[in-house]
Amino acid sequence: MINLDGILVVEGKDDMVALNRVVKANIFVLHGMTGANNKKIDYLKKLSQNTKIYLLTDPDAAGVKIRNKINSKIENVINLYASRKKATRNNNVGIENMSDSDLIEIFKNIRENKEKNDIKDVFSLKDLIDNNLVSSPDSKLRREILGDKLNISYSNAKTLLKKLNAINITKNDFNKALEYVEKYLDVKEKNACIFGKFYPVHKGHVNFIKNASKYCKNLYVFVCSETTRDEKLFMESSLRKKMSIKDRINCVKEELRGYKNIFVYEINEDGIKPYPNGWFDWAKRVNMYLDKYDIKVDYVFTNEIADIKNYKTYLNLEAKSFDLDRLEFNISATKIRNEFDKYIDFVPESVKRFQKG
Known part of the structure; x- marks a missing residue:
C-alpha cells in the first residue's frame, strides 16, 4: 500500500475503488466531465493552498479535457498519467481496468512540476x-x-x-x-512465446504474461500437459477439483481477455521425460506444434534463469527475462497447490470459481 500525502483527484467511483486497493489517500471523485464543474474546481483550488493536488484521469479524450480544464485553473497540480494500453479492457478505457501492479507503477516515480x-x-x-x-x-x-x-x-x-x-x-x-x-x-515487431503448466494459473503468471505482451507483436502462451505428471500434481495437492488441460486453458484465456495480441494454445508432453530432463524430445514436440499451429516465434520469455541456455541450445530461441526474483508477486503454482486456502489472495477469479464449483 502506497501512502500519498495530498488529495488524489479521479474521474469516477470505479477509479476510486481500484485505487483504494493500492493507495492510501484522500480521493476526490469528480464524476466525469459534467462533475468537473467550476464549483468543484474552485473548491479544489482552495484546498491546493495547503495541500498537494494529484490528478489522475482516464487516458482518453474526455480525460484530457478534464485534465486541461483543471490545470488551466489550478497551479501546481501534480499530473499522474496512465498508459492507454494498460487501461484498456474490451475496448473500454478507464483507470478501473488496470491491474494493481500497473496502478502501483504510476505512483512509484511521481514527477512534480518545476x-x-x-x-x-x-x-x-x-x-x-x-x-x-x-x-x-x-x-x-x-x-x-x-x-x-x-x-x-x-x-x-x-x-x-x-x-x-x-x-x-x-x-x-x-x-x-x-x-x-x-x-x-x-523486438516490437517480433513474435514471442511463453511455456508453462499453469496448474493453476496465478496472479504472478498473469502479470508476467501481460508485461511480456508489451514487448512483442504477438505473444503465444503454451499451456503444457502431461497425463501422469498432472494426475500426480493433483493427488498431492490441496486443490478441491482436478483441472484438465481444457480447464487450465479456459482460465488462462479468461484472465487475458481483452489482450488482442495474446493467443493461448496447448502442448501435450506425454511420452517425454519430465523436466528438467528430456529437452531434446521436448524441443522436437514444440516444433511439431509450432508447425501444426502455423506459428513462427523469434524468442521466448521466462523467469527461470536456468532454462535460458537450453532454449538457445534446443530451440535456437533467444530467451528474455524480467522480474527473476518475483518481486511483484512472490508466489508459485507449487505453493498454491500445496496450500490453496493460505495463498488464495494470489489466485485469480477464474480459478477461484472453478475450485468452488
Missing part, C-alpha cells in the same frame, strides 16, 4: 526531430513508448514538448528513456 522561477525550456523541437519523435513513420509509436517509460502517457508532439519542459524531467532521464525506446522497437 518551480515557477525554474520554468525555462530544456527541450526543443530539435530534440524531438533528432530522435525521430516527429516526422518519422514510427514517430507515434516512439512517443507512446517514451511516454510510458517516463510515466507521462502518450502525447502528440506539441503536448509532449510541453510536458517535457513543465515536469522535472532531465536530459539524462530523456536519453535513458530513448535507449529503452530503441530496445523496445527492436
